[in-house]
Amino acid sequence: MVKAKADGFSAGLLTPKETAAARALGAGDVEDLVRIPPRRYASPGPLRDLRHLSEGDDISVIATVERVRERAMKNRKGTLLDVRVCDDEGESIQLTFFLFKAHLVNWHMSRLREGTRVLVSGTVSRFRGENQIAHPDYLLLASDPSPEEARAVAAALEPAPVYPLRGAATQKLMRSLLSKALRHVDELRDVIPAAIRRERDLPTIAEAARMLHAPHDQTEVERALRYFRFEEAFVIQSIFARRRAQDVQDAAPQLGTYGDLSRALDGRLPFTLTSSQKDVGEQIAERIAAPHPTSLLLQGDVGSGKTVVALRAMVRAVDSGFQAVLLSPTEVLARQHYSTITSMLGDLARRGHLDAHESATRVRLLVGAQKASERRESLLDLMSGEAGIAVGTHALLTESVDFLKLGLVIIDEQHRFGVDHRRQLRSKGPGDLRPHMMVMTATPIPRSAALAFVGDLDLLTLEGRPREGADVSSFVVPLGDTAWRERMWERVLEEVHAGRQAFVVCPRIDPEDPAQAATPADPSGSEHPLHAVTPTLEMLRAKPGFDALRIEELHGRLPSDIKRERMEAFAAGDIDVLVATTVIEVGVDVPNASVMLVLDAERFGLAQLHQLRGRIGRGAHPGIAFFATQFSRQSAQHDGLVELASTTDGFALAELDLERRGGGDLVGDIQSGTSVAVRFLDVGRDARMILEAREDALVTEALSRGALTTSSLEAPSASEHDALDAAIARHSARGVDNLERS
Ligand code: ADP
Ligand code: MG
Numbered sequence: 001m002v003k004a005k006a007d008g009f010s011a012g013l014l015t016p017k018e019t020a021a022a023r024a025l026g027a028g029d030v031e032d033l034v035r036i037p038p039r040r041y042a043s044p045g046p047l048r049d050l051r052h053l054s055e056g057d058d059i060s061v062i063a064t065v066e067r068v069r070e071r072a073m074k075n076r077k078g079t080l081l082d083v084r085v086c087d088d089e090g091e092s093i094q095l096t097f098f099l100f101k102a103h104l105v106n107w108h109m110s111r112l113r114e115g116t117r118v119l120v121s122g123t124v125s126r127f128r129g130e131n132q133i134a135h136p137d138y139l140l141l142a143s144d145p146s147p148e149e150a151r152a153v154a155a156a157l158e159p160a161p162v163y164p165l166r167g168a169a170t171q172k173l174m175r176s177l178l179s180k181a182l183r184h185v186d187e188l189r190d191v192i193p194a195a196i197r198r199e200r201d202l203p204t205i206a207e208a209a210r211m212l213h214a215p216h217d218q219t220e221v222e223r224a225l226r227y228f229r230f231e232e233a234f235v236i237q238s239i240f241a242r243r244r245a246q247d248v249q250d251a252a253p254q255l256g257t258y259g260d261l262s263r264a265l266d267g268r269l270p271f272t273l274t275s276s277q278k279d280v281g282e283q284i285a286e287r288i289a290a291p292h293p294t295s296l297l298l299q300g301d302v303g304s305g306k307t308v309v310a311l312r313a314m315v316r317a318v319d320s321g322f323q324a325v326l327l328s329p330t331e332v333l334a335r336q337h338y339s340t341i342t343s344m345l346g347d348l349a350r351r352g353h354l355d356a357h358e359s360a361t362r363v364r365l366l367v368g369a370q371k372a373s374e375r376r377e378s379l380l381d382l383m384s385g386e387a388g389i390a391v392g393t394h395a396l397l398t399e400s401v402d403f404l405k406l407g408l409v410i411i412d413e414q415h416r417f418g419v420d421h422r423r424q425l426r427s428k429g430p431g432d433l434r435p436h437m438m439v440m441t442a443t444p445i446p447r448s449a450a451l452a453f454v455g456d457l458d459l460l461t462l463e464g465r466p467r468e469g470a471d472v473s474s475f476v477v478p479l480g481d482t483a484w485r486e487r488m489w490e491r492v493l494e495e496v497h498a499g500r501q502a503f504v505v506c507p508r509i510d511p512e513d514p515a516q517a518a519t520p521a522d523p524s525g526s527e528h529p530l531h532a533v534t535p536t537l538e539m540l541r542a543k544p545g546f547d548a549l550r551i552e553e554l555h556g557r558l559p560s561d562i563k564r565e566r567m568e569a570f571a572a573g574d575i576d577v578l579v580a581t582t583v584i585e586v587g588v589d590v591p592n593a594s595v596m597l598v599l600d601a602e603r604f605g606l607a608q609l610h611q612l613r614g615r616i617g618r619g620a621h622p623g624i625a626f627f628a629t630q631f632s633r634q635s636a637q638h639d640g641l642v643e644l645a646s647t648t649d650g651f652a653l654a655e656l657d658l659e660r661r662g663g664g665d666l667v668g669d670i671q672s673g674t675s676v677a678v679r680f681l682d683v684g685r686d687a688r689m690i691l692e693a694r695e696d697a698l699v700t701e702a703l704s705r706g707a708l709t710t711s712s713l714e715a716p717s718a719s720e721h722d723a724l725d726a727a728i729a730r731h732s733a734r735g736v737d738n739l740e741r742s
Contacts, residue, residue, distance in 0.1 A: 008032070013184075017168070018177045024166035031188060031730065033181040034209035035228065037679050038161035041221055044121035044137065047157060050091035053124045053131050060121040060157055062141065063087045065112050070105060073098070079105050083112050085120060094132040095120065117141040119153055159215050178213040185209045189723035191231050193716040196696050202227050226689075228680040233452070233693035235731045236678075238724060240455035240694075241701035247293050250434045253407040256289030259319030260359035264348055265312065276463040277305055283460055284313050284438065288408060293426065293434040297454060300462030301650040302442045302614025309462065310410045310440060311341055318361050318388035322407025325390040329413055331367045331560050332567045336589060337412070338365045338391040351386065361388030366396050369560035405430045411439045442614065443607050444651040446658050448687035451694060452678070472613055472623035474645035476601075476638065479528075479630045488626045492595050493545050496576045500594035500621055504540070504579045505612060506531040507603040509555045528630045531599035537579045546577070554580040582608070584615055591619025601627035602637035606644050607654045614650075658684050700724075 008029025009019065027033045045058030053059070063085035071080050078100040086092040099105050112118070122136030139156050141149055163174035185206040192202060203211065203223060208231075211224035273281070280298065287294035300306045314324035326341075328334040342349050342363050349363045350356035364378040364387040381387035385404035390396075394411070409425045429435045439457065450459055477488050492502045511532045537553045540546045552575045554566045563583070569575050571590050578584070582604070596616045601609060609627065617623025627645065631637035640656075647653055683690065702708035703715040716724065 010184075013180055014177065017173060018180070020167065021169035021173055021177060024169065025164065030181045030184045033178065034185065034188065034205070034213065035679065036163065036178075037228070038212070039164050040162050041159035041215070041218075042162055043159040043218065044157050045123075047153070049089050050087045050093050050131075051089065053093070055124055055126050055131075057124045058122075059124060059133075060119060061085075061087055061093075062117065062119050062153070063093075065114050065116045065118065066092060067114060068109060068112055070109070081105060081108055083108075085118065093124075094127075094130060095122075095136050095138075096127075096132050096134045098135075111140060112138075115143075117143060119156055121156075159218060159221055161213055161215075182210055182213055189726070190720070191723055191727040192234055193700060193713075193720040193724070195713045195716075196234070196700070199713065200230065200692065200696070202230055205231075225680065229686055230689055230693055231727075232678060232680045233686065233690045234697055235724075235727050236452065236681075237455060237690070237694040237697035238701065239728055239732065241697045242728070243456040245701055245705060245707075247295065250293050251291060251432055252288075252293040252436055253317075253320065253322045253405070253429070253433050254289055254291050255313075255317045255320040255322060255407050255436065256285070257320040258285070258316065261315045261319050261348055261361065262312065264357060264359065265315050265345065268346065269308065269344070271466065273308070274305065274464060274466045277309055277466070280460050280462050281309055281312055284309070285316060287458070288313060288316065288436045294436045294438075295457045296436075296438040296460055297445070297450065297457040298438055298440045298460045298462060299444050300440070300442065301444065301465065302611055303465045303618060304442075304462045305466045306412070306440050306442070306462060307337065307340055308344070310412070310438070311344060313438065314389050314408060314410065315345075317408040320407065322405045323382065323385065323388050323390070323403050324408040324410065325392065325396070325403070325406065326410045326412060327392060327394050327396060329394055330583065331369065331393055332563060332583065333413065334365065334367050334391055334393045335564060335567075338363065340589075341389065341391060349389075362386050363389045363391060366390055366392035366401065367560075368393060369564075401428075403428055403430075406435050407433075409435050409437045411437075413440065413442060442611055442650070444654040446651075446655050446683070448690055449658065449683045452681065452683045452690050455694060472617040472625050472648070474613065474625040474627065476641040476645050477626050477628040478633060478638070479599075479628050480632065485628070488597065488628065489543070489546075491624060491626070492577070492597060495595040495624070496549060499592075501570065501573065501575070501590065501592050502577045503584060503593060503596040503612075503615060504536060504577060505584070505596065505598045506533045506536050506579065506581060507600045508532045509534065509557055509581060511535055530603065533579050533581060536599065540577065540579065549576040550574065551577040551579065554578055554583060556581060556583050582612065584612070589618055590615070592621070593618070593623075594621040595624045595626075597626040597628060599628050600630065601641055602629045602631055606640060606657045607650065609641075609644055610650045610653050 008031075009022075014022065022028070022033060025036055027036060043058075044060045047060045047062070050061055050063070066084040066086050068084075069082040071082070072078075073080050078098060079102075081097040081099060083095040083097070084092055085095060097108060099108070117140075119139040119141060120133065120136045121138070122133035124131050125134055126132070139152070141153075161175070161178070163169075163171060163178075165171070165174065188205045188209065190197070190205050192205075196202070197204065202208075205227075208224045208227035211220040212228065215221045215224065284296065284298075287296060298306060298309065310326060314326065317324040326337055328337055345363065347353075347355055347357040348360050351360040351362045353360075362381055364381050366375070366378050366382075370378075378387070378390070379401060382390055383402045383404060390401075390403075406428050409428075425437065426434045445454070447459075450457075475488075477484050479485055492504075496502060507530050509532060511534070512529045533553050533555050537551060540549075540551050552566055552569070554563060554570075558566070566575065566578070570578050570593075573592055593616050596613060598604070598609060598612060604612070613623070613625045616625065625645075627641045629637060629641060643656060644653060647656075681690070696713070699708065699711050699713055700716055703711060703713065704721055
């Protein structure tokens with residue numbers, strides 16, 4: 001559906017420079033152009049006289065030039081231009097320009113002659129006890145007021161959009177580009193059906209575009225923004241509504257059988273399922289028994305016990321005569337799932353062996369680094385149906401793996417559940433059947449974000465943690481404080497001496513390149529280099545007390561067999577301290593690990609730190625987490641970590657991340673993994689509007705399908721339907737672009 005954008009502008013409308021600027025912003029036609037959000041608006045202060053000014057006031061004033069003085073600056077190169085102006089009440093103020101080029105001095109002086117009337121706008125500042133305006137904007141006026149002048153003054157005081165600039169574009173070019181686009185707004189089609197615009201009190205696209213790019217006042221800006229936010233939400237929600245409607249038409253295998261395998265597995269679980277695990281299990285069972293593909297998002301905090309929930313669903317698929325696959329983001333995690341699952345199933349997974357259970361199936365592993373023979377066996381078993389369950393990495397998606405009868409796909413610990421990836425898996429079902437799909441995540445997605453970005457998935461939530469007692473206490477440690485820092489390392493040592501193990505997490509693998517560290521791309525602006533895995537490992541190996549310990553490193557750049565060996569050695573207790581990057585973030589289960597130390601903790605999102613912390617306190621021993629930061633106690637970074645230390649609720653932390661960072665990494669991740677591109681919406685701010693748009697989109701979809709006949713809304717007309725189709729195609733094409741770029 002990617003529409004060619006080469007011929008989007010009518011001939012002669014734009015200059016070549018304007019066309020280039022439009023393209024650089026991804027705009028291929030007038031529809032795209034009017035949807036470029038201004039970054040902000042430059043709003044001159046209100047018109048007033050010069051009495052009772054305070055420092056910091058943004059003002060505009062009509063005044064007459066009294067005197068112009070040019071003087072060289074004492075300590076610096078350049079010229080200071082002082083212009084004294086006086087208003088109708090006889091009050092005066094100094095305008096000041098610092099200029100470095102002689103031609104600019106001449107230019108201002110030629111315009112600001114004594115007796116000239118000007119409209120001046122700027123911010124009042126104090127200098128040597130006097131009010132002044134440095135570098136004001138000014139507009140020359142005729143010597144006497146006139147109706148044209150009143151109009152020109154009103155226009156000059158309107159909010160002026162300030163656009164994002166790409167390449168060689170200037171604000172002037174952008175404004176000319178948009179003013180040309182505005183001449184054609186009457187040709188634009190309304191994406192939001194008239195009935196909804198009436199109900200939600202929204203303008204037409206033509207009105208909204210004019211108010212966004214040429215507003216008369218701030219109220220119009222607000223009204224335009226409300227339109228474009230709603231439009232974006234409505235288009236996204238219409239995409240979801242259509243996908244859901246499509247799901248209802250597609251056929252899926254019915255995985256409703258609670259058979260021998262399920263019974264046997266439930267009979268041998270090493271623990272009693274929590275009521276939430278049972279509940280969620282029943283809800284999943286009900287959905288996958290349906291004859292249409294279900295799309296679920298199962299969220300549950302770290303340690304809430306999602307694996308067994310997934311396993312029970314997979315076993316149901318096998319009992320129903322189909323296969324199931326569990327996908328993980330990393331090999332370490334895939335191997336761990338494989339070993340958890342095979343050991344939980346025991347002889348239920350030993351089909352073909354003498355000691356197998358009579359209804360046994362096989363579980364097969366598929367990961368990148370695997371012996372060719374092992375891999376071949378896995379592939380054969382999946383193709384023949386001998387293996388009912390496959391466990392692997394996401395890489396599995398892109399490879400040519402054929403299943404005999406794939407009925408259920410479960411994706412674990414993945415924020416970037418790209419819609420395209422999901423679609424690709426959907427196509428792996430037998431014949432016309434589309435497998436059911438469940439995505440599991442420990443990163444709680446705030447409801448508004450879920451609706452905005454993954455609104456085509458049904459949300460299930462696993463509450464609580466099965467094992468109480470294994471609590472984690474968290475502490476924030478200021479790295480600048482030597483006593484604290486040493487005490488923290490001592491605690492690590494104490495845990496190891498008591499027979500436990502430790503994680504030390506660093507934000508990067510190698511020390512910072514000093515040339516790079518100074519670039520503004522480093523938002524922390526911190527003067528201290530960030531901790532890196534390799535030097536931290538060396539530091540610890542040399543540290544008194546630690547020099548006797550077994551310390552190793554783990555990060556994404558190690559070959560995968562080394563990674564596996566390290567992880568296995570750590571799980572077996574053969575490594576005391578693992579210095580690592582966030583590769584250990586997801587899912588890794590080592591019950592004997594009781595302490596975690598995160599260096600430069602402010603570099604991570606709160607929700608991510610909470611995930612990391614979930615790696616400890618998984619056994620019988622209480623966990624201790626240290627969040628070490630170079631930021632001082634007075635900083636926002638430090639405050640955020642304190643919140644984290646005092647909260648154990650991952651959902652609350654995700655909401656907090658959303659609040660603090662207006663979306664944060666989490667939403668960024670979710671968004672970049674979906675084909676949903678947003679320009680106007682902010683899931684934190686616009687939560688309510690997203691809900692309204694969702695409701696309208698569902699009703700509109702049902703009305704146009706004829707599935708709904710009574711509603712306060714009317715069915716969209718054929719042309720309204722077409723306009724929405726076009727908007728959806730346009731949005732999806734943009735999303736695909738984004739996905740490819742990310
Ligand atoms: P997560 O949701 O983070 O993936 P896991 O599935 O890895 O959590 O489960 C965490 C730990 O809790 C595992 O060691 C698992 O065996 C254990 N567990 C799961 N369910 C229960 C239960 N009902 N009772 C006791 N322990 C459980
Ligand atoms: Mg897990």
